[in-house]
Amino acid sequence: xxxxxxxxxxxxxxxxxxxxxxxxxxxxxxxxxxxxxxxxxxxxxxxxxxxxxxxxxxxxxxxxxxxxxxxxxxxxxxxxxxxxxxxxxxxxxxxxxxxxxxxxxxxxxxxxxxxxxxxxxxxxxxxxxxxxxxxxxxxxxxxxxxxxxxxxxxxxxxxxxxxxxxxxxxxxxxxxxxxxxxxxxxxxxxxxxxxxxxxxxxxxxxxxxxxxxxxxxxxxxxxxxxxxxxxxxxxxxxxxxxxxxxxxxxxxxxxxxxxxxxxxxxxxxxxxxxxxxxxxxxxxxxxxxxxxxxxxxxxxxxxxxxxxxxxxxxxxxxxxxxxxxxxxx
Amino acid sequence: xxxxxxxxxxxxxxxxxxxxxxxxxxxxxxxxxxxxxxxxxxxxxxxxxxxxxxxxxxxxxxxxxxxxxxxxxxxxxxxxxxxxxxxxxxxxxxxxxxxxxxxxxxxxxxxxxxxxxxxxxxxxxxxxxxxxxxxxxxxxxxxxxxxxxxxxxxxxxxxxxxxxxxxxxxxxxxxxxxxxxxxxxxxxxxxxxxxxxxxxxxxxxxxxx
Numbered sequence: 001x002x003x004x005x006x007x008x009x010x011x012x013x014x015x016x017x018x019x020x021x022x023x024x025x026x027x028x029x030x031x032x033x034x035x036x037x038x039x040x041x042x043x044x045x046x047x048x049x050x051x052x053x054x055x056x057x058x059x060x061x062x063x064x065x066x067x068x069x070x071x072x073x074x075x076x077x078x079x080x081x082x083x084x085x086x087x088x089x090x091x092x093x094x095x096x097x098x099x100x101x102x103x104x105x106x107x108x109x110x111x112x113x114x115x116x117x118x119x120x121x122x123x124x125x126x127x128x129x130x131x132x133x134x135x136x137x138x139x140x141x142x143x144x145x146x147x148x149x150x151x152x153x154x155x156x157x158x159x160x161x162x163x164x165x166x167x168x169x170x171x172x173x174x175x176x177x178x179x180x181x182x183x184x185x186x187x188x189x190x191x192x193x194x195x196x197x198x199x200x201x202x203x204x205x206x207x208x209x210x211x212x213x214x215x216x217x218x219x220x221x222x223x224x225x226x227x228x229x230x231x232x233x234x235x236x237x238x239x240x241x242x243x244x245x246x247x248x249x250x251x252x253x254x255x256x257x258x259x260x261x262x263x264x265x266x267x268x269x270x271x272x273x274x275x276x277x278x279x280x281x282x283x284x285x286x287x288x289x290x291x292x293x294x295x296x297x298x299x300x301x302x303x304x305x306x307x308x309x310x311x312x313x314x315x316x317x318x319x320x321x322x323x324x325x326x327x328x329x
Numbered sequence: 330x331x332x333x334x335x336x337x338x339x340x341x342x343x344x345x346x347x348x349x350x351x352x353x354x355x356x357x358x359x360x361x362x363x364x365x366x367x368x369x370x371x372x373x374x375x376x377x378x379x380x381x382x383x384x385x386x387x388x389x390x391x392x393x394x395x396x397x398x399x400x401x402x403x404x405x406x407x408x409x410x411x412x413x414x415x416x417x418x419x420x421x422x423x424x425x426x427x428x429x430x431x432x433x434x435x436x437x438x439x440x441x442x443x444x445x446x447x448x449x450x451x452x453x454x455x456x457x458x459x460x461x462x463x464x465x466x467x468x469x470x471x472x473x474x475x476x477x478x479x480x481x482x483x484x485x486x487x488x489x490x491x492x493x494x495x496x497x498x499x500x501x502x503x504x505x506x507x508x509x510x511x512x513x514x515x516x517x518x519x520x521x522x523x524x525x526x527x528x529x530x531x532x533x534x535x536x537x538x
Binding site: 197 | 370409
């Protein structure tokens with residue numbers, strides 16, 4: 001295994017130190033316990049939108065800390081949820097008197113640690129919104145429920161914009177829940193990521209196979225099938241997403257094609273182009289777009305397609321100014 | 330024979346050692362049906378626990394040690410297993426505020442741990458989780474204590490039942506935790522959390538022997 005790391009156990013910390021130095025005008029990095037806050041404090045009374053999760057998904061979540069988006073982010077070890085004491089410290093540091101909205105990806109580890117953290121912060125107003133946009137998982141009694149994947153970024157953007165315009169905690173939570181309800185994703189892996197601690201691919205895939213319905217923690221997906229080209233994969237992902245959203249002709253959406261960490265941008269645009277054509281054929285208008293590697297899975301080769309149904313308010317919150325390491329307009 | 334504070338210290342030391350030895354095995358099990366980090370996370374946590382307990386100045390009760398194990402695991406493991414094992418040791422510690430544990434107190438300790446895991450994880454028996462090791466362990470401990478066994482024998486019965494319980498997860502289809510995303514494909518693999526639970530209970534029994 002060749003990776004640009006020194007001691008494996010120091011990888012998360014060293015990366016975080018570099019991130020903090022590179023973006024010192026935007027963020028402050030705290031190391032013990034680990035969390036990232038904005039360099040400039042929030043206006044008094046503003047809701048602090050906080051998110052977090054395992055490391056290895058960069059720029060999610062640390063790269064989304066800044067004006068118009070997150071007030072703080074809590075990185076865990078590689079693919080491992082942060083611990084309750086870390087999360088609680090980030091809540092305390094980020095709170096500006098307006099309370100905390102925690103955006104949590106629906107993974108058992110994240111849910112349990114954020115839940116425990118909320119119990120540690122008596123006296124602080126904490127609301128939690130779960131993102132479970134991954135249509136690859138059946139939401140039933142027989143699973144831990146749908147995972148939170150790339151749609152998380154869109155929820156964080158609109159929630160951050162709502163907080164910035166001065167909405168109170170209940171209103172920011174309401175907007176975040178509405179966004180989470182309007183977004184669906186599905187991903188594919190062409191090659192599994194190599195987790196530094198094991199030095200091995202997190203699942204085995206031959207050159208002729210793809211894994212459909214992967215999450216972002218290197219866990220295998222729903223099923224494996226022969227590789228049949230970009231258009232076929234795009235159709236499989238997009239159909240699953242749009243069927244689940246029950247998109248109708250005349251609706252307006254945000255189309256987000258996300259790279260998993262080791263996919264060339266040029267290939268993401270191939271997928272985007274095909275998806276855009278397919279949506280147009282169904283009479284669906286793509287009003288906003290995002291293409292790039294934002295919710296990654298270390299060096300996984302693959303992509304995910306995310307569609308969010310837009311209304312006027314979600315569109316204007318998406319368009320609102322944002323100034324973070326990874327997103328700015 | 331009762332189990333005292335020194336037993337709890339030995340348990341922690343043996344558990345840390347056993348988890349280090351099983352690290353690769355746990356990573357491999359987790360790689361099959363999870364994300365492959367269970368061995369690494371637990372090893373990091375128990376190394377921190379061992380250091381913390383070694384440095385503890387004269388703990389008066391077993392519960393004091395177990396509570397320290399709990400808070401250390403919660404702040405060092407992460408993932409799902411951090412809060413699950415953390416809550417297990419927290420509840421076990423709550424009912425073990427004694428200098429010495431007899432057979433019934435050992436049963437109460439194990440019941441507390443199981444209750445912590447089920448209330449935090451909301452999983453029941455047969456969902457391919459650590460509950461499948463802890464639930465039979467508690468049943469076996471209740472039977473053993475009821476038959477008048479010494480604490481060491483109660484723990485041995487619990488540990489053996491946990492090992493059987495971990496093996497019983499192999500054919501199961503997971504309905505909780507990350508393995509549940511695999512659906513039917515999760516069958517045929519032992520649950521890593523059930524396996525690590527069996528390792529921890531075996532360490533408890535060996536510490537008492």
